[in-house]
Amino acid sequence: MTPQSFDIVIAGGGLVGATLALALSQSTPSLSIAIVEAVPPTSDNQPSFDSRALAIAQGSRALLEDYGVWHRVKEYAEPIHKIHVSDRGHIGKSYLKAEQFNLSALGFVLEVRHLGKQLIASLEPENSLEPENSPEPKKSKTEWFCPAKIAKIDEHQDHLTVTLNNRQTLQAKLLLVADGGQSQTRQLLKIDNQVSDYHQAAIIANVEVKNGHDNQAFERFTKSGPMALLPLTNNRYSLVWCVEPSIVDTMLAWDDEQFLAELQSAFGYRAGELIKVGNRFSYPLALNVANDIVSHRVALVGNSSHTIHPIAGQGFNLGMRDIEALRQLITQCTLDGQDIGSYAALRQYQQMRRQDLDSVINMTDSLVRLFSNDNKLLALGRTMGLLTMQMFDNLKQPLANQAMGFNKK
8 A cells, every 4th residue: 555645644633733733734834744543533532622621821822822723712711810829737828920920811721622622623624724813824734544543653764654553554754743641652663751650640620619719720739639729711610639549439439519528628718619510530640751752753742752740730831832842843944945854853852842841840740749748847848938939029930930831941
């Protein structure tokens, strides 16, 4: 069977893969792109586009605006005006306010399903990929191979040949791997990864609050792990509750009334009276980092490269900066007539991302280990740190910059 030829094959058509395809189609419409995805994007079983919520930093919002999709989803995005951070059982607490940084919002919270719907619609060939008020819509040259998985990858000097599980073959100058933290494509490529189990699980749900949330987000550190309440539309919070894995099944078996009572007891009433909870699910938490983010004509993107703890809401935002680095690099290579899959180009991508990846991974890992600890000396240090940050606004700037996605180098 003669391979179908593309400039780029993207392994994974979920949140990161679809955003990556959109970004590349927007900036370089001449590129031909194939997306290989196991689950149809419109299926109810598509794990990337469920009811979970994303914390979208200001930097990521700006990128989504550049890619022509933000104006389609902004009505579903709830701004964060204030973040309250506390340590349960200790007096330390700190606040970040948008007005301290001359911003209208520190970030936004958006349910994944709304973004996924618009991403998929934008990638249909008949739909234009345009920023708001753009005079010249750009058409997508993206083709979906779905449902399908990559079964084999053959390396050649100037291209890769990708064989799918349905025996179709694709040829490309560059393979971009975006099929998640348990990436089968990464395994096929024999790229090793390091896994550090946090011995925590995250319980996820949307929760309604009685008198509204006033666009305030909460992060509360407890003995078993952090808890976060992020403001959503319609007087709801997105809940992330990190607990010991041994009690997850018990917690998921609680009826709504008991779950709300236990959550209210654990969090207190600072965030208001919680009156309704939606569907709940959980997933284990671990740090999962690939040893290399590039290989021969291959680059890893998003969770395929790095899966981090949700403690600081940085996972999607880190992936967005991967996407933007690749977009810039591929656009420049195309303009210069250079090979987009060359070693020099991929080496540059790795160098562009190294400092940011190391910084965010180390920050989140350190926060997990510092705050998921009942040692009295560490507790005292946490209290002093939070109190000091509250007293001196200038100490908040680096944290705020990181949270809003402005530390990109």
